[in-house]
Amino acid sequence: MIELRHLRYFIAVAEELNFRRAAERVHVDQTPLSRTVRDLEEQLGVTLLVRAPRRLKLTPAGSKLLEHARMLFTRFERIKRVVCETDARYRAPLRVGVADGMAQPRLSDCFLGWRALAPDIPLEITEMPASELLAALRREEVDVGFSFGIAEDDAIAQEMVWDYPLVALVPPDHELATREVVQISELLAFPMIACRLDRLPGLRQQMDAVRRHYAARPVIAAEARTLVGYVIRVAAGLGVGVADAGHMTTLRRADVVVVPLAEDICIKTYVLHKHRHPALPEVLQRFLAYARTLHQP
Numbered sequence: 001m002i003e004l005r006h007l008r009y010f011i012a013v014a015e016e017l018n019f020r021r022a023a024e025r026v027h028v029d030q031t032p033l034s035r036t037v038r039d040l041e042e043q044l045g046v047t048l049l050v051r052a053p054r055r056l057k058l059t060p061a062g063s064k065l066l067e068h069a070r071m072l073f074t075r076f077e078r079i080k081r082v083v084c085e086t087d088a089r090y091r092a093p094l095r096v097g098v099a100d101g102m103a104q105p106r107l108s109d110c111f112l113g114w115r116a117l118a119p120d121i122p123l124e125i126t127e128m129p130a131s132e133l134l135a136a137l138r139r140e141e142v143d144v145g146f147s148f149g150i151a152e153d154d155a156i157a158q159e160m161v162w163d164y165p166l167v168a169l170v171p172p173d174h175e176l177a178t179r180e181v182v183q184i185s186e187l188l189a190f191p192m193i194a195c196r197l198d199r200l201p202g203l204r205q206q207m208d209a210v211r212r213h214y215a216a217r218p219v220i221a222a223e224a225r226t227l228v229g230y231v232i233r234v235a236a237g238l239g240v241g242v243a244d245a246g247h248m249t250t251l252r253r254a255d256v257v258v259v260p261l262a263e264d265i266c267i268k269t270y271v272l273h274k275h276r277h278p279a280l281p282e283v284l285q286r287f288l289a290y291a292r293t294l295h296q297p
Contacts, residue, residue, distance in 0.1 A: 006040040009033050010048065014066040017056045083119035094283055099130040100200050101227045104246035105270065106162050110294055115289060121283060126165070130201050137274045140202045143284050144291075145272040148202030149277035159271055161291050163266035164244035166210065168259040169234045176240070177257040184242075184263050185212045191221035193239040199225045206267055207242060214263075231256055235258060243267075 012022040013033070023030040041048050048062035054142045058066065094114075098107070115123060126142060134150050150158065166186045170176050176187065188211060195204040211218040221239035224230035227247060234241040235255040244267035248258050271291045273284060280288070 002040065002043055004073075006036055006043075007072065009036045009195065010040055011069050011073070013037055013049065013056070014058055014062060015145055017058075019056070038242045081116060092283075094118075094144070094287055095124045095126070096140040097136050097145040098125060098127050099133040099145060099147040100203055101127070101249045102146055102148075103246075104162075104164065104244070104270070105249055106164075106246060106269070106294065110161075110291060111296075114290055115288060118283075118286065122197070128131045129199060131198070133272070137272060138273060143273065144287060145287070147270055147272060148200065148206060148267065149270050150202060150272065155274055157275055157292070158270045159292075160268045161271045161294050163268045164246040166242050166261055166265040166267055167245050167248055168261055169231065169241040169243055169256050170259060171235055171237045172255060172257055173237070174240065174257070174260060179259055181262050182259045184210065184261050184265065187240055187242070187261075188215035188218050191219045191239040193230055193233045193241040194220045194223050195230060196223045196225050200227070203227075203267070205243070210242065215294075 009022070009026055009028070012025045013019060016022040016025060019030050021281075023033045026033065037049065044061075044065075046061040047059050048065060049272050050057040050059060077084070096111075111123060111125070126136075128136065130147050133145045133147060134153065134156065137145055137156055147158075150156065150249055166184075168176065168182050168184075170187075174190075176190075192211070195207065197204045206218075209221055222233050224233055227243070228251065230241060230243070231251055231253060233239065235253060242261075245258075248256075271288065273280070273288065
């Protein structure tokens with residue numbers, strides 16, 4: 001079998017026309033070099049070199065082989081370069097966990113912008129409950145997560161990346177449905193739909209904070225496991241609700257009226273990651289730096 005070694009040794013001999021200089025050039029002894037060129041001639045069934053006492057000369061077959069062998073090595077080097085460049089560009093996927101059934105337009109914009117910024121880094125998105133997101137971050141099954149917030153955890157960092165105004169949700173036949181704006185205290189006078197704490201903990205805690213601030217004893221009429229279930233209950237007239245404007249843009253429905261609040265109240269979205277030592281992976285650092293630019297005061 002002809003190997004690259006045969007051709008590399010032959011090129012050295014054909015260009016030097018001297019076995020000693022060729023052996024020095026490829027860093028082998030002269031004897032194995034000469035044996036390898038003989039082996040090449042035997043495998044090809046041709047004479048490549050005329051061996052005179054004081055000089056070597058290429059035969060026509062030798063000249064043709066030298067021409068094509070040079071082209072072969074040029075192509076081989078080009079292949080190596082392309083392969084190395086591809087390897088250098090390759091990155092393990094950025095694994096993102098999305099909790100709380102989040103469907104905000106800014107989240108989609110975030111991913112779209114990141115793909116434009118880092119097109120060679122695959123993006124893997126997994127939807128999961130907030131409790132599973134926390135566990136996945138701890139086990140490093142995902143690199144980064146998005147949520148309405150989780151309980152304080154020494155292993156996990158979380159920071160706000162954007163917020164949306166809070167809006168009131170009422171059924172079409174509700175007395176507040178025709179208002180252009182409503183005060184939160186007026187809304188909280190009616191029975192409210194709440195999120196279940198075990199399913200949407202971050203969103204429930206943010207909404208509870210609003211209710212505690214503006215109402216002494218808000219009445220919770222029903223609890224929902226998902227944002228879609230939350231809106232369905234409002235549409236069914238089981239109670240009034242609040243939601244961030246981003247989700248109501250996504251979940252626009254004819255059977256729910258969205259009324260702006262008079263107060264400047266926002267629902268916050270957080271990006272989360274595990275603390276790692278001595279430093280975060282380079283791709284994760286880049287993504288977090290990019291995500292921080294998305295915050296609009």
